[in-house]
Amino acid sequence: MAKTNNIKSLAAVFFVLLCSCGDKNTIPDKVNFTEHVAPILYNNCTICHRPGGSAHFSLVTYADAKGNAEAIAFTTREHLMPPWPADPHYTQFIGERLLSQRGIDVLQKWLQQGEQEGPQDKLPTLPKYLTGSAIGIPDMRIAVAPYFLKAYSNDRFLLVKVPFELPNDTFASVIEFIPGNKNVVHHVNGDLVKYEFDKKKDVFGGEKVVDMVEDTSIVKAFEKLGLPNDDGSYPVLKKSVVNYLPGVFAQKYANGIGGYFLPRKGVFLLNDLHYGFTSKEDVWDSSYINIFFSKTPPNRPVEEFQLGTWGVAPVEPDLIIQPNTIKRVRSHVVIQKDISVLTINPHMHLLGKSFKAYALQPNGDTIRLISIPRWDFNWQYFYTFKKMVKIPAGSTVVAEGVYDNTTANPNNPFSPPRLVRDNNGSMKATDEMFQFIITYLPYQPGDENISLDISN
Ligand code: HEC
Numbered sequence: 470m471a472k473t474n475n476i477k478s479l480a481a482v483f484f485v486l487l488c489s490c491g492d493k494n495t496i497p498d499k500v501n502f503t504e505h506v507a508p509i510l511y512n513n514c515t516i517c518h519r520p521g522g523s524a525h526f527s528l529v530t531y532a533d534a535k536g537n538a539e540a541i542a543f544t545t546r547e548h549l550m551p552p553w554p555a556d557p558h559y560t561q562f563i564g565e566r567l568l569s570q571r572g573i574d575v576l577q578k579w580l581q582q583g584e585q586e587g588p589q590d591k592l593p594t595l596p597k598y599l600t601g602s603a604i605g606i607p608d609m610r611i612a613v614a615p616y617f618l619k620a621y622s623n624d625r626f627l628l629v630k631v632p633f634e635l636p637n638d639t640f641a642s643v644i645e646f647i648p649g650n651k652n653v654v655h656h657v658n659g660d661l662v663k664y665e666f667d668k669k670k671d672v673f674g675g676e677k678v679v680d681m682v683e684d685t686s687i688v689k690a691f692e693k694l695g696l697p698n699d700d701g702s703y704p705v706l707k708k709s710v711v712n713y714l715p716g717v718f719a720q721k722y723a724n725g726i727g728g729y730f731l732p733r734k735g736v737f738l739l740n741d742l743h744y745g746f747t748s749k750e751d752v753w754d755s756s757y758i759n760i761f762f763s764k765t766p767p768n769r770p771v772e773e774f775q776l777g778t779w780g781v782a783p784v785e786p787d788l789i790i791q792p793n794t795i796k797r798v799r800s801h802v803v804i805q806k807d808i809s810v811l812t813i814n815p816h817m818h819l820l821g822k823s824f825k826a827y828a829l830q831p832n833g834d835t836i837r838l839i840s841i842p843r844w845d846f847n848w849q850y851f852y853t854f855k856k857m858v859k860i861p862a863g864s865t866v867v868a869e870g871v872y873d874n875t876t877a878n879p880n881n882p883f884s885p886p887r888l889v890r891d892n893n894g895s896m897k898a899t900d901e902m903f904q905f906i907i908t909y910l911p912y913q914p915g916d917e918n919i920s921l922d923i924s925n
Contacts, residue, residue, distance in 0.1 A: 494571060500579040501587025502531045508593055509572045510534060510541075513551050515595060522598075523651050529595060535584045542580040545573045552848040559840035562852040563922045564718075603718035604643060607759035609633075613739070614677035615755045618653060618747045624897055628679045629739040630694045631659075631758055632672040641729045642763040644711040644737070645719035649755040655743040655898075659711035659758075661729065662736040668698040672734045681741060696736065709773060711737060711758060714849045720812065721761070722853075723923045726910065727811075728767030731760070745898070769910050771811060776800040776868050777903040778891055784903045790820060790874045792886035798903055801867045804828070807912035809857035811921060813838055815868070816904040819846050819880040820889055822873040826905055831863040838866075846880060846898070851906075857916045860909075868905035 497505055510518070510528045518528035527533045534541065544550035551566035579585075599605065613631050644661075648654035664672060675695020697703055710729055711719075721727070737758055744754070777784045782802040790796045815824045821844035828836040839852060860866065874886050882899045883889070892900040910916065 496571060496574050496578060499585065500575055500582055501585040502534060502579070503587035503589060503591040503593075505575050505587070506534060506579050509568070509575060511593055511595055513566070513568050513572065516598065517551075519595070519598065521600060525652075531586050538580045538584045542577050545576050549845075552845065554841045554843060554845045554848050555850075555852060556840040556842055560837050561855060562850075563720075563855055563924075564853070601647060602645060602759050604645060604721055604759075604761065607645070608762045609760040611737070611758045611760070613649075613742075613756040613758065615649075615753055616678065616744070618744055618752050618754065620747055620749050620751050622744075622747050624655075624746065625744040626681045627739070627742045627744070628681055628690050628694065629742045630675065630677050630696070631737040631739065633735055633737070634672060635731065635733050635735075638733050639731050640763040640766050641731050641760050642727065643719050643721045643759075643761040644729065645759040645761070646711050646713040646739075647757050647759060648713060649757070650752055653744050653747055653752055653754055654713070654756060655715070655745040657711070657713040657739050657742050657756075658709065660738045660740050661707040661710040661731075662696060662738050663705045663707060663730070663732040664698070664734040664736075665704070666733050668700065668702075668704065669734055670699055671695075672736055694738075696738070706738070711739075712851070714814075714851070715847055717849070717851055719759075720851065720853050721923055722811065722921045724919055724921075725765065725767075726769055726919070726921065727771050728763050729770070730766065731762075771908050771910065773906060773908040774802075775904055775906040776802055776866065777816075777905055780904060784891070788891040788901055788903055790872050790889045790901060792883075792888055793875050795822070796872045796874065797869070798872070799867060799869045800903065800905065801865050804860055804862055804864050804866060806862050808860050808907075808909040809912045809916040810838070810854060810860060810907055810909045811857060812851045812853045812908045814849065814851045814904075814906040815839060815841060815870075816849055816902055816906065817844060817846075817870055817872070818898050818901050819882050820872040820874050820878060820901055821846060822871040822878065824868070824870050826866070826868040828860045828864045828866045830861060836860060836864070851908075853921055855922055856918065856920055857910070859912055859917045861912075866905075866907070868903075870903050872901065 514528050517524040518526060520527055545568055551568060553566040557565060557567055611631055611633055613629060646657050646659060676693050679690045679693050774781050776782045777800040782800045784798050784800050788798060817824060823844055824841040826838040828838065830836065836858065874889060876886060889901050891902060
């Protein structure tokens with residue numbers, strides 16, 4: 470093991486030496502698209518900016534890039550693109566989307582020099598991208614009931630039932646939600662309803678979709694969806710097995726961590742599926758769920774808790790944000806047992822300005838978790854640490870948020886600003902939330918050395 474590491478670091482040294490004298494690290498006198506710009510775009514941007522990607526315009530061809538040269542220079546200079554709101558100097562995560570200073574400089578120079586094309590035979594080939602999954606080819610795909618949204622319709626919060634039946638009880642390593650129409654699918658929180666085989670004849674019966682604005686009683690909604698067992702009792706529900714937020718790709722952990730028990734009969738309960746505003750065209754959404762089976766049971770199932778709205782600790786002071794004010798809130802909880810943190814997810818809405826979270830150990834030392842100096846509503850990743858982070862029992866986990874309800878906030882949904890508050894945990898983007906979700910394992914010695922990155 471030590472030997473491989475030595476060889477790896479030796480190779481890294483050689484690589485750096487070679488590169489610093491080659492032209493990969495220097496900025497060429499004359500910048501052109503095919504030799505200098507395309508490699509940067511293909512490594513950092515086209516995962517989203519390509520036909521079929523999550524951004525609405527492509528940066529694959531010379532014409533694509535030339536047409537957007539000014540915006541490319543601006544968004545990279547301002548660190549708005551590639552989207553990565555977390556401060557990389559505070560903590561590092563798997564899959565960081567960061568463009569080097571050299572990359573930024575090359576893109577500026579290309580614009581200044583008039584966006585030359587360069588020799589066409591130097592154009593690199595576009596990387597091969599997976600379609601329909603961020604992970605690979607799923608073992609099973611289940612369609613979510615297609616949903617129709619009329620032009621100009623408002624937010625919808627739906628409870629959606631996605632039933633399945635399998636030949637046996639089995640295990641899954643990852644369950645992935647893929648939005649059909651990325652312009653309207655805003656987020657999903659999905660649970661797993663597990664049936665004992667004999668207690669439910671037909672998991673497919675009942676309605677597939679209930680609109681929570683019309684049905685305010687959750688019990689009534691569950692009955693409409695046909696969720697109870699045949700005798701009226703309730704099956705076991707495992708929270709939070711399949712989630713989706715803008716910019717979030719399902720995470721598979723290395724070293725057999727994570728995973729789920731899947732029953733022969735079950736239901737994914739999307740609780741809820743949030744559709745945002747639609748513009749002037751009617752749309753159909755056909756989302757689906759990918760399942761990656763696993764031969765082995767999850768030996769260390771992931772657990773989670775959250776601070777703030779709906780969490781184990783309240784928001785302090787109350788999340789009531791007067792117009793024309795900056796408001797600071799926090800939420801904190803003392804950890805009762807040693808935990809190994811895998812993934813964290815800060816969540817605020819449009820008035821969010823900055824976010825920070827850390828843990829204070831009983832000995833006074835600070836464990837850094839995340840700092841987001843400039844909150845971006847569009848990019849609310851589940852940030853996964855490269856190696857698990859141990860938080861010892863007795864530590865206080867603290868999350869701090871700042872909200873900007875002034876006219877200086879370009880995302881303020883109201884002009885002039887109005888009083889905005891949490892409204893009993895409403896998820897509407899124009900109400901506010903303050904949440905910090907932590908997924909973790911009970912700590913085992915050595916956890917802090919286990920890599921979570923499957924690409925290693
Ligand atoms: C994780 C996906 C993702 C990556 C990676 C990404 N973008 Fe974007 N980008 C988006 C999305 C989504 C938008 C919002 C508009 C849209 O829907 O297309 C956007 C918007 C933009 C805009 C337009 C901003 C505006 O004012 O409308 C530019 C320019 C841009 N990106 C350039 C880049 C460049 C250059 C890179 C690489 C250095 C990059 N992006 C990487 C997803 C991405």
